[in-house]
Amino acid sequence: MNFLQRIPGITGRLSVGGIFKVLLVFFLLCLIPSNVISGQTEVKVTVNEKKSLEISEFVINPSTASRNQLIEFGLKIENTGNTRLSVTPEILIYHGSELVEKISFGELVINAGSYMALSTSWNTGRSSDGVYNAIVTISYDNTTITQAGSFYIKPPENTQVRRSGGGGGGIVFIPGTSDSDMLEKVADNIELVEVPVLIELIRGEKSVFYLGIRNKQELPLNNLELKVSGIPDEWIRFNNRISIDSGSEFEIDFTVIPDRVGDYRAGITISGEEFETDTSFIIRVKDYPEDWTFPIINRNVVLKDKDEVRVLLKIENNGIDTEEFEVIETIPKSLASSIDQLRFDRKPDDILEPDPVVRWIVKELRNGETVNISYVILNKTDDLKPAIYWPVKQILKHAQTTSPEPVEDVESQEVEKFIPSLYTAIILLDTIVIIGVIFVFVQVRNYLRRR
Numbered sequence: 001m002n003f004l005q006r007i008p009g010i011t012g013r014l015s016v017g018g019i020f021k022v023l024l025v026f027f028l029l030c031l032i033p034s035n036v037i038s039g040q041t042e043v044k045v046t047v048n049e050k051k052s053l054e055i056s057e058f059v060i061n062p063s064t065a066s067r068n069q070l071i072e073f074g075l076k077i078e079n080t081g082n083t084r085l086s087v088t089p090e091i092l093i094y095h096g097s098e099l100v101e102k103i104s105f106g107e108l109v110i111n112a113g114s115y116m117a118l119s120t121s122w123n124t125g126r127s128s129d130g131v132y133n134a135i136v137t138i139s140y141d142n143t144t145i146t147q148a149g150s151f152y153i154k155p156p157e158n159t160q161v162r163r164s165g166g167g168g169g170g171i172v173f174i175p176g177t178s179d180s181d182m183l184e185k186v187a188d189n190i191e192l193v194e195v196p197v198l199i200e201l202i203r204g205e206k207s208v209f210y211l212g213i214r215n216k217q218e219l220p221l222n223n224l225e226l227k228v229s230g231i232p233d234e235w236i237r238f239n240n241r242i243s244i245d246s247g248s249e250f251e252i253d254f255t256v257i258p259d260r261v262g263d264y265r266a267g268i269t270i271s272g273e274e275f276e277t278d279t280s281f282i283i284r285v286k287d288y289p290e291d292w293t294f295p296i297i298n299r300n301v302v303l304k305d306k307d308e309v310r311v312l313l314k315i316e317n318n319g320i321d322t323e324e325f326e327v328i329e330t331i332p333k334s335l336a337s338s339i340d341q342l343r344f345d346r347k348p349d350d351i352l353e354p355d356p357v358v359r360w361i362v363k364e365l366r367n368g369e370t371v372n373i374s375y376v377i378l379n380k381t382d383d384l385k386p387a388i389y390w391p392v393k394q395i396l397k398h399a400q401t402t403s404p405e406p407v408e409d410v411e412s413q414e415v416e417k418f419i420p421s422l423y424t425a426i427i428l429l430d431t432i433v434i435i436g437v438i439f440v441f442v443q444v445r446n447y448l449r450r451r
Contacts, residue, residue, distance in 0.1 A: 061292065071122045072120070078114075093122065130153060193304065223241060309376065
């Protein structure tokens with residue numbers, strides 16, 4: 001008998017399958033001391049999407065206007081749901097049952113918990129007197145919400161004439177008028193090289209505009225007299241006597257502090273010993289209520305050298321700090337029919353339409369900050385009426401202001417876990433070692449027998 005045959009359990013014909021059956025029973029018995037315990041686990045569950053939108057503010061300024069005045073609309077919408085929405089805001093203007101105008105902002109996207117401020121203006125034109133209703137409709141996800149406001153277009157006021165001495169001479173004061181034709185009688189010896197077409201001002205604030213004159217003759221022009229009409233004398237300050245050297249240009253500055261809202265046709269007359277020339281333009285005086293929280297845009301339009309129209313948009317943020325501010329400008333086709341007819345000092349971020357509609361995006365415009373956007377229309381035109389009444393669309397995207405309900409939530413659930421004890425783990429490890437040792441000995445024994 002050899003050495004392996006003296007080991008108990010190795011004698012006889014013991015198969016490997018038999019060994020594994022015995023050890024399997026032994027292993028199952030080892031698991032009996034294991035524990036079954038209860039506990040909690042966190043899992044993500046899907047919450048139903050909440051699509052909800054509110055119109056938090058709709059204001060109309062002014063509430064009473066004259067014909068050919070601009071009415072401004074301010075609208076704030078808030079996404080009170082938990083998912084971002086594509087919305088289509090429109091303003092419908094009615095006179096009685098008649099739809100007078102539809103103003104569309106196109107399709108916009110507003111994030112959950114955020115709100116967006118929109119503003120634009122509408123020219124009353126030759127609209128009839130009376131009460132007008134403005135209805136906001138916002139469509140999203142097969143749902144439409146509305147809110148209404150109203151304004152009044154009053155009949156034309158009677159012309160008042162004020163006579164006073166001083167810089168401007170006799171003044172005709174016509175509140176609310178708007179004959180938008182630009183008139184100019186040209187003299188042979190001088191040329192107006194920079195002429196205002198539209199000046200927009202805020203009531204009570206000081207503003208400066210300019211008139212450029214060129215002396216076309218070889219002799220100097222001395223002691224030219226300037227007169228201003230159409231606005232009160234107490235509004236404006238300027239030098240009413242000037243002289244221009246031969247062949248040179250002279251820029252006259254006018255300082256204005258208006259105190260009454262309306263559109264005013266201002267005239268400037270320049271006269272010398274043997275000639276007289278004049279021009280006229282519109283001064284628009286605007287005012288806003290204390291609770292107006294939308295940006296204010298003042299537009300200045302100037303004609304330069306009779307073949308360039310320079311447009312300046314002065315944008316002042318009058319609300320809260322904004323995440324993103326968009327200005328959408330639709331240039332009248334009678335002034336420019338193609339984007340190629342424009343030269344931008346600040347390049348637009350997007351060209352929405354080539355005929356042309358452009359958009360500028362201003363990042364992080366803080367409350368009280370001012371941004372200027374200017375460009376030049378290179379198309380020569382004799383009709384500047386469209387430059388007088390020219391609405392601007394504004395879109396403000398504010399940062400998230402509320403915490404929306406999450407689309408995914410974390411939920412705790414009760415679970416039961418089978419946890420082996422330490423004692424069971426030790427026995428299991430020993431069992432695996434024993435199985436390996438026995439298997440090796442069996443293989444060695446069978447090998448010796450075959451020899």
